[in-house]
Ligand SMILES: *[C@@H]1O[C@H](CO)[C@@H](O)[C@H](O)[C@H]1NC(C)=O
Ligand SMILES: *[C@@H]1O[C@H](CO)[C@@H](O)[C@H](O)[C@H]1NC(C)=O
Ligand SMILES: *[C@@H]1O[C@H](CO)[C@@H](O)[C@H](O)[C@H]1NC(C)=O
Ligand SMILES: *[C@@H]1O[C@H](CO)[C@@H](O)[C@H](O)[C@H]1NC(C)=O
Ligand SMILES: *[C@@H]1O[C@H](CO)[C@@H](O)[C@H](O)[C@H]1NC(C)=O
């Protein structure tokens with residue numbers, strides 16, 4: 001490199017650095033003569049947290065928020081929001097600055113829309129805002145010692161939905177200030193939602209989750225100061241990460257916590273699902289790991305699904321609208337924020353006689369439902385009488401009749417839940433709907449069958465096409481093997497001999513044969529297991545192999561194909577870059593190769609893989625030989641169980657020996 005190039009390189013670097021100082025206010029502080037706007041941010045001294053404008057998801061609104069610095073947590077994770085309810089749309093013409101001793105956000109038309117709201121008497125001197133490494137944004141008198149002087153204002157006193165180590169949940173009896181967590185409305189709207197976590201306002205020391213600050217649906221139970229756990233959270237006994245403490249005096253009562261290992265990145269979140277979640281950052285997989293959440297069951301969250309919604313514990317989508325209803329705010333439902341509830345597709349006859357075919361409303365029978373809120377009982381002797389009472393009152397939306405009599409519901413139905421089929425609990429509810437919602441089954445049957453048959457045929461053709469396309473691609477990619485049974489590749493012996501350089505690189509040997517590393521022509525890396533003492537004929541071998549091939553799970557090693565030529569029998573698997581667990585546990589001399597978080601994840605993943613193998617897949621297989629040698633680790637140290645289903649391939653005798 002000549003001197004000239006060097007010079008221009010230095011020049012370029014300087015330019016970049018110069019540009020960077022424009023984007024980033026150099027420091028962790030907003031001084032009286034500074035302001036923050038556009039994509040400028042401040043970063044705490046130890047580069048833990050960053051503060052600036054952000055946009056949640058696909059929303060077009062901008063908020064002042066705090067997140068972990070990207071060096072620490074690569075996923076954008078907002079922990080605090082200033083202007084939760086007053087977003088701006090143009091962050092470049094909005095400005096956050098010190099004004100009259102307060103930190104104030106001004107919108108596009110220079111109107112203050114958020115402020116630290118201190119009266120001017122408390123802020124006589126000039127103030128500055130400092131972002132601390134704890135995630136606390138502090139307003140203090142300029143030049144004062146941050147270590148000793150009380151802050152004028154701090155974000156820890158105004159928590160949003162995240163509880164960071166060192167922050168408090170509780171209340172101050174002098175100022176009447178409450179420190180509570182409030183969920184976001186949805187993943188795209190940080191405005192306060194319905195769910196809160198707070199300290200028992202009656203002063204007993206437990207924390208509680210509320211719906212709309214009125215209805216309690218979960219409690220931690222009382223705090224036991226000796227064992228330092230909550231009575232309702234016995235799993236805290238095994239907690240080796242968090243150190244909780246409870247402080248109470250005549251001025252204030254609060255819970256706070258710290259993490260034993262200061263390197264642990266951890267947070268509590270009051271989630272939009274109404275569950276309190278405890279998450280830790282897993283550097284290895286670059287994701288947040290859900291450590292703990294409550295209430296365990298999604299449907300225990302009070303009125304999760306809103307009016308005329310019903311909660312379902314089994315399906316992945318927790319909320320559905322009842323028959324005849326549709327989401328009020330489809331966009332929110334897509335974001336899994338269900339509390340807006342559902343609205344009628346067709347108005348009732350009693351509400352609007354013209355739009356409901358002029359026919360009387362009818363009742364839809366719904367079995368195994370939980371009782372909705374706000375039931376009223378009526379003294380009637382028969383189910384017909386019960387129905388008639390409901391039908392004759394336009395506000396009546398549902399009724400039920402059983403041994404204890406007639407129950408009716410007036411107005412919107414809340415907190416409905418479908419019982420699982422195994423669970424014989426639940427009542428039969430009759431839901432009022434417009435007559436047009438009841439299609440005559442006879443006239444539609446032919447049509448329905450036609451549609452079903454038609455779409456089934458369509459799907460079959462489509463699937464056929466997809467399979468053909470996949471087969472063709474597979475052939476082209478591997479160039480060697482023949483595809484069989486749609487998902488497995490039948491390799492020739494020569495192909496595998498070439499791929500493994502004549503079985504030269506041995507990875508290991510198990511009870512069923514040795515394993516070799518190989519590289520296919522498409523440069524994917526494989527592990528080839530040469531089976532010994534296979535007693536089965538080719539046909540039976542292929543049948544068994546195709547069964548194993550259908551078993552697929554993230555925590556099970558994937559079978560890619562096999563080879564069956566003459567007496568030779570081989571299995572071809574994905575190659576696992578990090579080898580087996582035992583090599584890390586027992587043979588790795590480097591210290592701390594697997595930290596506790598990773599070990600925990602490996603245990604969890606292995607259990608998931610086994611649970612799938614034992615219970616969830618179509619042809620269940622009992623592993624019988626689970627040990628560290630059979631737990632392989634992928635590039636991200638994710639565990640994959642290996643060597644399942646082989647006992648059936650090799651003879652019973654040799655498997656038993
Ligand atoms: C901002 O104010 C600080 C202290 O009041 C001062 O040291 C600094 O020079 C000022 N910066 C500018 C750009 O005026
Ligand atoms: C955001 O928009 C992208 C592109 O339009 C879309 O793929 C994605 O699903 C949207 N995300 C959400 C949460 O709506
Ligand atoms: C700024 O905020 C004020 C008060 O909320 C509002 O009336 C005004 O329309 C906002 N300006 C813009 C450009 O949104
Ligand atoms: C500041 O005070 C005003 C009026 O007292 C209130 O409307 C506003 O919500 C407060 N803002 C904050 C951020 O507390
Ligand atoms: C505050 O405390 C930290 C560590 O205890 C120390 O490094 C720093 O110098 C202190 N700051 C002041 C202004 O005293």
Ligand SMILES: *[C@@H]1O[C@H](CO)[C@@H](O)[C@H](O)[C@H]1NC(C)=O
Nearest residue numbers: 171172173174175176177178
């Ligand atoms: C706090 O609340 C109590 C009761 O609601 C009230 O009597 C008292 O004046 C309040 N104190 C302050 C500082 O607002």
Ligand SMILES: *[C@@H]1O[C@H](CO)[C@@H](O)[C@H](O)[C@H]1NC(C)=O
Nearest residue numbers: 199200201202203204208216
């Ligand atoms: C607080 O105490 C009152 C009166 O004893 C009771 O009605 C209320 O349910 C209690 N609140 C909670 C959250 O326990």
Ligand SMILES: *[C@@H]1O[C@H](CO)[C@@H](O)[C@H](O)[C@H]1NC(C)=O
Nearest residue numbers: 194211212213214306339340
């Ligand atoms: C929650 O409480 C507020 C104030 O008490 C009320 O205006 C609002 O309608 C409530 N929301 C729901 C969904 O009940």
Ligand SMILES: *[C@@H]1O[C@H](CO)[C@@H](O)[C@H](O)[C@H]1NC(C)=O
Nearest residue numbers: 243244245246257258259260
């Ligand atoms: C747990 O926190 C309390 C209160 O902050 C502290 O006194 C105690 O030493 C901590 N325990 C450990 C093991 O760090």
Ligand SMILES: *[C@@H]1O[C@H](CO)[C@@H](O)[C@H](O)[C@H]1NC(C)=O
Nearest residue numbers: 173174175248249250251252
């Ligand atoms: C309570 O507050 C008063 C006044 O702010 C203060 O003097 C006192 O020391 C506080 N008591 C405790 C136990 O913190």
Ligand SMILES: *[C@@H]1O[C@H](CO)[C@@H](O)[C@H](O)[C@H]1NC(C)=O
Nearest residue numbers: 346347351352353354355356
């Ligand atoms: C009744 O329904 C018809 C047709 O949908 C509509 O035009 C009319 O405005 C509705 N009347 C009332 C009172 O809702």
Ligand SMILES: *[C@@H]1O[C@H](CO)[C@@H](O)[C@H](O)[C@H]1NC(C)=O
Nearest residue numbers: 376392393394395396408410
């Ligand atoms: C419907 O029933 C409710 C509750 O029993 C009652 O308050 C209301 O007056 C009734 N409405 C009519 C129109 O009868």
